[in-house]
Amino acid sequence: MNKGKVYLVGAGPGDYGLITLKGLDCIAKADIIIYDRLVNRDLLKNAKPGCEFIYVGKKSSNHIMAQDKINETIAENAACDKIVVRLKGGDPFVFGRGGEEAEVLYDQGIDFEIVPGVTSSIGGLAYAGIPVTHRDFASSFHVVTGHAKKDDSLDINWDSLAREKGTVVFLMGIGNIKHITEMLVTHGRDPKTPVAFVSNATNYRQRTVKTSLEDAYDCVRREGIKAPSLFVVGGVVGLSDKLGFYERKPLFGKTIMVTRTRKKNSDLRQKIDELGGKTFELPTIDIKDKENVGRILLERLKRKTYSHIVFTSHNSVDIFFKSLIKEGYDFRGLAGFRIASVGSATSRAIRKYGFIADIESSQSTGQDLAKLILKDIREGGFDSPSVLFPCSEIASRVMEEVMESGQVDLDRVDLYTNTVNMDIKDELLDILKKEDIDYITFTSSSTVKYLVEILGDDKDLIRDIKKVSIGSVTSQTIRDLGFDLDIEADQASIDSMILAILEDVNK
Known part of the structure; x- marks a missing residue:
């Protein structure tokens, strides 16, 4: 029995948020997606690894693939026991030739479903x-x-x-x-x-x-x-x-490139979209957990009682808690710890796991947070203060240096690697050459360094685009690499960055 199936899915008129939930589910389970010119290509990022994409776009009389060939392609792939999504702009049954495609499938005995979409009309x-x-x-x-x-x-x-x-x-x-x-x-x-x-x-x-x-x-x-x-x-x-x-939306027509990891982009993208802007997600960073970090953390926590735990990024929070969850750690063991955080976004990440940051730096620098921790230690009267610092392997040594100057013991645990994501190079160059980008956002020094590394000899493509920094350290990296800094957020948060962009737009 043929296990192949075709979903004729309406992708809506263009806005990413106008596809149906069922449509997104179909994209997520597809083996092959056959899509049109007017489909928002960001939707394709919801596909599973290994999914094959076939572009069959049409523009007036210029057709990449004739309709008969499209019908044949859909049917052939479904006959090979594939889950095929035929992704069409608008609704497949409103001048989308979905009816013709469905007839072909019926005549060939291929299982199919229609997933309606929002028609542009x-x-x-x-x-x-x-x-x-x-x-x-x-x-x-x-x-x-x-x-x-x-x-x-x-x-x-x-x-x-x-x-x-x-x-x-x-x-x-x-x-x-x-x-x-x-x-x-x-x-x-x-x-x-x-x-x-x-x-x-x-x-x-x-x-x-x-x-x-x-x-x-x-x-x-x-x-x-x-x-x-x-x-x-x-x-x-x-x-x-x-x-x-x-x-009339305040960021309508503005194009904003986002360079942080895709997992962390969703909040920023949603806020920009809500304000009418267009985001281009080009994550310059590739994050990978280091081996055995859960066991290493567990051993540290069993061997020693810390007065403070320090988090300087959203990634360190997620990997810390998820690694310990895998090891079956009882988080009641953290009850007496003081938790320190850089920025409101990191504090929100901590709250997701049921904890509240006791110390939060509004600046994006580890040095500022380290000084706040020393102040907390002095005022708290801790007998033998010690700090656990789970972080990226390329995190600055500033935290250790400041703790050492204050004669506070610090254990650093490198949780993950932070490397350049060269996979985006072709897409990045294509966007920079075809689109007029208004702003590029940088949420860490790494995002700046890696973008410049990816561009190589083409780095001048971003010369005239306004650069938005989350804080002073990132701003200095932008300058050190030979670019002008246009905007710096007042606080180390996504909301502050967006507010700064809005203020620039309204000048």
């Missing part, structure tokens, strides 16, 4: 503040393809469509806009009817241009409107001034 217009229905303007809507079969005219009942008082939405209609507008006016639609073009709907390049039906063709040429664009006709267009929330 509704979701894309919503991001422009244009509802397809409204009690004062439209009690119905029509969605029409503006792209005909090869060598055919548009098969549309223009007389009926022109008399329709509701909203009319054309998909893929820019190439035929002159014919579309002429036919609507010829068959009775008021030439003064409000219309709008929404280009690149729901992504950071979105642009909404409004005009009248009689001016639409000239507007396309005058404004340089190109596909992919929605063309909407009707009174609801006038609501966009009030309801157009997306293009």
